[in-house]
Amino acid sequence: MTVPQRVLDIMHSPGIYFCDDPEMDAAQKEQLNLLYDFNATRPGDPKRREIMERLFGEVGEDVYLEPPVHANWGIGTHFGSHTYANFNLTLVDDGEIFIGDHTMIGPNVTLTTTGHPIRPDLRERVAQFSEPIRIGRNVWIGANVTVLPGVTIGDNAVVGACSLVTRDVPADCVAVGTPARVVREIDAHDREYYWRDRRIPEGL
Template structure:
């Protein structure tokens, strides 16, 4: 059986060394695109957005405000009408998949990466990554953190400052650290926002 590369290990959820040269080069390419985007003047914003979008797996009709940071870019798939406000970070060692009409408030952190609990493995520099899936019409509030392996259902709302470490059902508002369900959303009535 052929030995997996560190990149293949990363993409299949196995322990891997992020210090691998190929992965370092991949991160350098993504960081260069992010830097170009983040430093662009308002007049240069549209061409800089195209450069940033070129590193993503898919990003139809997306809009991102500076500053934006990611690890690889090629593991990020954005649905239609994706919007990310200022200072969003996506650590995409595994797939991060967004449905249509997703909105991220300022300061959102999404991380597929984790480290072993065993100190010996952790000290060697090993890491793991698990995919994150975010459904259609999800609103993630300011400063919220989405951790590795989480799936968020359609129409869910993540309140500001929440730390989401477990799956979120569709049409549910979650808040707190760790995040817990605080109410169901009735999509037949208009209400005030709660993710600010």
């Protein structure tokens, strides 16, 4: 069983929906079984790639995910080529998550596309909404970052450790904090120094 298109249409459309659909429940359980199988693989096991291609919406070339990975579905997440995620990546991917080529994700990062209405009677009826997360090319997301629904992070951006990203981050910027704010653009200093006053060796 693959995830039925009807289920994907419900989750990926704007607005409130209710996650008490029996077909949705059955499809999610199958996805979670695939996720379990992925997390149980040994390093270097060729089955990892095969499972990833069945589990996720898209997997580019040379994608490496350090287990364990946690996901609501898997099918909602699209990985570009040459992406890397350290351990404990959490994907609340009822909505879609797009991760660009050459992006690096630190440990304990949470990408959550889904929220619930403030109105308590709707929450009792398991109402939720999902908005996509879009992460550009060559982004670096530091350890323990949380990205909330509907956020876009532009190409080459850096998000500092322990940040809570509630709004879009422009390309070529560094953002940090709770909530995350842009603190500066990536500039000439960054082309010469890799960290604080540590100079990048010539020829690199």
